[in-house]
Amino acid sequence: MVYDDFRGFLDALRKEGQLLHIEDEVMPEPDIAAAANAAPRLGGHAPALYFDRVKGFTDARIALNVHGSWANHALALGLPKETGTKEQVEEFIRRWDAFPVAPEWRENPVWAENTLEGEDADIFRVLPLIRLNDGDGGFYIDKAAVISKDPADPEHSGKQNVGIYRIEVKGRRTLAIQPVPMHDIAQHLHTAEERGEDLPVAIALGNEPVISIVASTPMEYEQNEYELAGALRGAPAPISRAPLTGLPVPWGSEVVVEGVIEGRKREIEGPFGEFTGHYSGGRNMPVIRIDRISHRSAPIFEHLYLGMPWTEVDYLIAANTCVPLYKQLRRDFPEVQAVNAMYTHGLVVIVSTKKRYGGFAKAVGMRVLTTPHGLGYAATVIVVDEDVDPFDLPQVMWALSTKMNPAGDLVRIPNLSVLELAPQAITPGITDKLIIDATTPVAPDNRGTYGTQVRDLPETAGWLARLRQLAAAG
Amino acid sequence: MSDTTPPCPAALCPRCAHETIEHITGSPVPGVWEVLQCARCLYMWRTSEPARRTRRDAYPEEFMLTPEDIGTAPEVPAVPPLLKARGRNGYQVTGSSYTP
Incomplete structure (x- = not known):
């Protein structure tokens, strides 16, 4: 329409x-x-x-x-x-x-x-x-x-x-x-x-x-x-x-x-x-x-x-902030799966991505900071694995809970640009920015003791559809 | 031009306590409310708004402005230097692209 x-x-x-x-x-x-x-x-x-x-x-x-x-x-x-x-x-x-x-x-x-x-x-x-x-x-x-x-x-x-x-x-x-x-x-x-x-x-x-x-x-x-x-x-x-x-x-x-x-x-x-x-x-x-x-x-x-x-x-500024960031990231990094920049016009950005090799997720996070919108926003970037839905905040919290070690996963960059309205800046217009790498490390980054992640059972998607039908009928 | 009311205590600017208050407009239904504006800090209000927005003695302290606040307010965005002043090939200032 x-x-x-x-x-x-x-x-x-x-x-x-x-x-x-x-x-x-x-x-x-x-x-x-x-x-x-x-x-x-x-x-x-x-x-x-x-x-x-x-x-x-x-x-x-x-x-x-x-x-x-x-x-x-x-x-x-x-x-x-x-x-x-x-x-x-x-x-x-x-x-x-x-x-x-x-x-x-x-x-x-x-x-x-x-x-x-x-x-x-x-x-x-x-x-x-x-x-x-x-x-x-x-x-x-x-x-x-x-x-x-x-x-x-x-x-x-x-x-x-x-x-x-x-x-x-x-x-x-x-x-x-x-x-x-x-x-x-x-x-x-x-x-x-x-x-x-x-x-x-x-x-x-x-x-x-x-x-x-x-x-x-x-x-x-x-x-x-x-x-x-x-x-x-x-x-x-x-x-x-x-x-x-x-x-x-x-x-x-x-x-x-x-x-x-x-x-x-x-x-x-x-x-x-x-x-x-x-x-x-x-x-x-x-x-x-x-x-x-x-x-x-x-x-x-x-x-x-x-x-x-x-x-x-x-x-009004939820979906339309996510999409241009997604498009701009995908130009250089087709591994990017989804971008959630719905919070305060993208002062926080959550990106899910596959990893080419160790350190890749941090590079994606840094690219967010240098997009045209990121120059004025993106004070905090959270990068999660490709199987984490950035729109599902409980999943994002799970990634932060288990995939992030402050010893190597916090990248703090001093004195970057931000819009003057951002109240957390010390000098209006200038702030430190933070990339949080909440992805599972991949070789040659061998930090952590991850073993094997539990995945949904292959039959789960079918059961989800079945349960929805039953619940709707009931 | 706006009307200027004579200074009186009841017409103090709620925000900066200035005494010159200008009348901007009145309600289409006569006599229901007026829109007023402080000539110094440019605060604008409708007389039918709650006391916390219209009376100096009820106005929240965190929103008050002083002449010093106004005098030291930053310029956003900063006015750039004129091209001519920067010596770029004698650029000619042309004025607005239309003249009403």
Whole structure:
């Protein structure tokens, strides 16, 4: 199932029983964020939330937790809502093989119905903004796709970027944005600023669900997010040209905000409760001037709560963090079997691999650190044998319990790069990183007294299927 | 432009205690709430939020900001040197790629 706009997906969620309409009147704060904080606690089938009676507003529609469970993530990919986590990652890997699928330019975008320009381009007139966490410095927009181009190579569609960044509302026509130095938009801004230019941006809110997934996928600099969306959808992503900046934006967005990141300007921003489960802020960050807002009639504001994991953001950046790391590792090391980078956007990465020879698992661990995403994340890498499922944490704990001897299996590398939001760093942006080799040593690494490992009986798989049938029938 | 309210104790910024508070917007249903912003630390809040977010005397200490905090805040990301300043072939600054 392919959705071309946000509303199509909300309809699908409703039909699947995965959208909860809160019909009571609620306070903008703290009710809406608290409900979205609570929703993932309902488990793997937690629903999205929809509010349309918000105190003081006459015309507010707010959807949250749209990707906030494995069931909703499966539906976003057009899979049955019962699809397991590992199966969703495996399907994501298969679909990535079709990358790139060129987007389709489409006329009459749904967001072209209404336009606000100049002084009328007041974000408060379009979005029912709400605060998420107590310490946040203001109202945030944290699930919008921000589109920009490389000012040094604006015709290169691969170098254009579609990414989700934290955006603080600083005024009616003023926003702040956080371009983490490891992320593509920071490279665009750097190029613009060293030329003394502003960086034009388009901010697309309320997108079909695959756009949110690709916009938060750690792709390589020259990979085009829309071309990945086409591969994941199994159909080209429909896009249209934003009227002021000419930037390519999703055809089906609810709202498109256009303007510029004002070059060489910084202003106090934050704090904001981040995906690390900690606040960050009190820093001087870039400022966006809003020049034009286009929006669908009766727009729906899609928002995302994030706090102490797991919340919606953890589901949104789970599978899509595993897959590019898997692809990049497999290029050099086809022995790699699976990658679980679901925890805090891959600050911990678990890799299962076959071993060519003694010491190989540590080399795989070091390669994780030097992938583009690993440069800013991957503070801890756990490498396990090929028969350990990295998505099965009890199995990973078994590997740590029995395969790891600190005398030779901990590789600590000092002073490597990490994103500045990582709270464990001594100096923000610099941390030691750790590779834990929890694989069984192979020759010529003859440490340990492993003997022979107990394996599943050959008949076990058959019995598992039989027991499932019997249990279902009973 | 934003309206500026006269300083009064009730309108102290909950976060940094600054006295100049700007009115950003009001509720579409008249009189239900206002959105205010501190002119110094740029903290923004809705008047209908709980006291822990709107009143100086109830605001959590761990979130308070001082003028020193604001003055010493790091720049993220750092503004790079201008290409011309680095002497690279006299690169011409062109300005924004569009003029609204």
